[in-house]
Amino acid sequence: MATKILVTDDISQAGLDILSGLEGAEVVVRTNLTPDELKEAIADADALVVRSQTRVTRDVIDSANKLKVIGRAGVGVDNIDLEAATRRGILVINAPDGNTIAAAEHTFAMMISLARHIPAAHRDLLEGNWNRKKWVGVELRGKTLAVLGMGRIGTEVAKRAKAFGMTVLGYDPFLTEERAQSLGVKRCDLDTAIREADFITVHTPLTKETHHMIDAGRIAQMKEGVRLVNCARGGIIDEMALAEALQAGRVAGAAIDVFEQEPLPIDHPLRRCPNVVLTPHLGASTVEAQENVAIQVAEEIVHVLRDDTFEHAVNLPSLSQRQKERLAPYLALAEQLGLFAAQLAQGAPSSMTVRYAGDASDPDGGYLTRTVLKGFFSFQYDGEVNYVNAFRYAEDAGLRVQEVRESRGRIYTNEIEISVATDNGTHRVTGTVLGEYGPRIVELDGYPIDTPIQGILIYTRHEDRPGMIGRIGTLLGDRDINIAGMQVGRRETGGEAVMLLSVDKSVPQDVIDEIAKHPGIRLVRAIEL
Numbered sequence: 001m002a003t004k005i006l007v008t009d010d011i012s013q014a015g016l017d018i019l020s021g022l023e024g025a026e027v028v029v030r031t032n033l034t035p036d037e038l039k040e041a042i043a044d045a046d047a048l049v050v051r052s053q054t055r056v057t058r059d060v061i062d063s064a065n066k067l068k069v070i071g072r073a074g075v076g077v078d079n080i081d082l083e084a085a086t087r088r089g090i091l092v093i094n095a096p097d098g099n100t101i102a103a104a105e106h107t108f109a110m111m112i113s114l115a116r117h118i119p120a121a122h123r124d125l126l127e128g129n130w131n132r133k134k135w136v137g138v139e140l141r142g143k144t145l146a147v148l149g150m151g152r153i154g155t156e157v158a159k160r161a162k163a164f165g166m167t168v169l170g171y172d173p174f175l176t177e178e179r180a181q182s183l184g185v186k187r188c189d190l191d192t193a194i195r196e197a198d199f200i201t202v203h204t205p206l207t208k209e210t211h212h213m214i215d216a217g218r219i220a221q222m223k224e225g226v227r228l229v230n231c232a233r234g235g236i237i238d239e240m241a242l243a244e245a246l247q248a249g250r251v252a253g254a255a256i257d258v259f260e261q262e263p264l265p266i267d268h269p270l271r272r273c274p275n276v277v278l279t280p281h282l283g284a285s286t287v288e289a290q291e292n293v294a295i296q297v298a299e300e301i302v303h304v305l306r307d308d309t310f311e312h313a314v315n316l317p318s319l320s321q322r323q324k325e326r327l328a329p330y331l332a333l334a335e336q337l338g339l340f341a342a343q344l345a346q347g348a349p350s351s352m353t354v355r356y357a358g359d360a361s362d363p364d365g366g367y368l369t370r371t372v373l374k375g376f377f378s379f380q381y382d383g384e385v386n387y388v389n390a391f392r393y394a395e396d397a398g399l400r401v402q403e404v405r406e407s408r409g410r411i412y413t414n415e416i417e418i419s420v421a422t423d424n425g426t427h428r429v430t431g432t433v434l435g436e437y438g439p440r441i442v443e444l445d446g447y448p449i450d451t452p453i454q455g456i457l458i459y460t461r462h463e464d465r466p467g468m469i470g471r472i473g474t475l476l477g478d479r480d481i482n483i484a485g486m487q488v489g490r491r492e493t494g495g496e497a498v499m500l501l502s503v504d505k506s507v508p509q510d511v512i513d514e515i516a517k518h519p520g521i522r523l524v525r526a527i528e529l
């Protein structure tokens with residue numbers, strides 16, 4: 001069956017060409033869909049490509065039966081229900097820097113238009129007037145510009161403002177003093193930025209913290225005659241408060257590209273305000289930016305669908321090819337250990353500690369824990385759990401996950417150990433990657449063992465006395481189950497012993513029950529990897 005890539009907003013042809021180049025791909029472009037049409041179109045899609053117009057709600061995501069990835073040809077992903085996508089294991093990627101310059105230039109165009117009344121003067125002239133006195137503006141030189149959000153776009157705006165002779169105040173929790181100095185920007189808190197600026201421009205994402213970051217209270221703290229610019233996201237500035245302040249003349253002007261509701265409603269008060277410059281979300285609308293983001297997102301989608309490395313996932317840390325290669329042997333070990341631990345630790349799991357030691361204790365370890373959890377929950381939810389949603393499964397199960405890192409392995413050069421506490425007690429399994437022998441189990445519930453972590457295994461804990469192993473062997477033989485390998489271990493003679501058998505076929509539950517009934521058997525598990 002073809003790989004269906006559904007594109008529901010206008011993206012540049014260069015991006016569509018890349019998508020069509022994927023072997024076996026069918027690219028379906030359908031724009032301006034109603035929510036119901038979108039739900040129908042997405043049902044059999046493998047990938048979805050959008051800009052800011054398509055609303056990818058939980059409902060839409062739940063209508064997708066085999067969606068792997070949502071690509072946003074642009075930066076903001078606030079039109080995508082990230083939580084719902086993550087829970088379903090759907091990767092969300094964006095194109096974070098393809099439209100930075102376009103958005104920064106648009107911000108400047110808006111600020112200058114506002115300062116010099118260009119749109120209003122233009123309209124006035126077209127109406128037959130020649131009002132040179134009416135449209136006297138202000139200069140940018142010598143004014144103070146507050147940039148709220150000093151990320152990619154905020155930084156480019158700040159650089160341009162410096163070239164215009166402005167004093168630039170930067171507010172961003174992640175802006176370091178060193179970086180501010182290198183940009184010639186004065187780092188300050190929000191209150192100072194709000195109080196001291198002649199122009200204020202916002203460049204943050206829309207989040208719970210930034211929603212109405214500029215409201216009536218903040219506007220009241222601003223200089224009389226301040227000018228505001230929003231080319232980031234509707235909702236960062238409270239539009240109603242802004243409209244009132246514009247009408248009252250407290251705010252001298254506002255240039256707004258993005259709105260709480262898009263398209264901007266016909267009766268919206270901002271349409272009737274004096275000194276506003278309004279554009280219909282055009283920040284990224286340049287030929288260059290649209291080509292950049294379309295190419296970036298299309299290439300990433302192709303990588304994801306081909307199972308190659310990708311860079312710009314929003315709901316999953318990205319790995320470079322080099323990191324992926326370095327981690328590869330440990331990924332296999334971590335996943336197998338997770339799957340093993342799930343079958344070992346029966347009962348409701350409440351906490352898991354994963355210990356990484358030696359070469360397995362590398363900085364990309366966060367990925368390994370996702371892999372452990374992927375293996376762990378795959379046992380119960382086969383085919384549904386992946387790297388994107390593995391932590392969600394842990395959260396939903398109420399499983400507390402802790403990571404421990406040790407620079408040296410206790411015995412081996414690399415070790416991964418999983419301890420799982422359940423209402424039935426705690427179990428522990430340790431593995432290592434042993435060169436060309438690959439991933440192996442080297443310790444089980446504190447007993448030394450050495451066996452490849454693969455195939456079908458039977459694990460017993462029993463009294464260390466003569467005849468135990470023989471009896472289990474006979475029972476399996478009677479049921480035509482061939483033993484391919486055997487490992488035994490104990491700490492002291494006559495105490496408790498463990499045995500890990502590798503067998504050639506699945507072990508029916510009644511065989512496990514029969515082994516469990518034998519006198520002296522304390523625990524038995526069948527484990528399939």
Ligand SMILES: NC(=O)c1ccc[n+]([C@@H]2O[C@H](COP(=O)([O-])OP(=O)(O)OC[C@H]3O[C@@H](n4cnc5c(N)ncnc54)[C@H](O)[C@@H]3O)[C@@H](O)[C@H]2O)c1
Nearest residue numbers: 076103149150151152153172174203204205231232283284
């Ligand atoms: N109008 C358009 O067409 C258009 C085009 C591109 C991007 N955008 C929007 O512009 C915004 C910025 O994009 P970017 O590429 O620069 O993103 P970015 O991630 O590079 O920068 C965002 C910055 O905001 C900062 N920030 C986050 N929360 C903050 C808070 N509470 N207070 C202060 N700073 C905070 C972050 O630390 C970060 O430095 C986004 O909302 C994006 O969607 C709009």
Ligand SMILES: O=C(O)[C@H](O)COP(=O)(O)O
Nearest residue numbers: 051052053074075076284
């Ligand atoms: O976040 C973005 O990249 C911008 O808002 C651009 O949105 P657009 O792709 O709909 O123009």
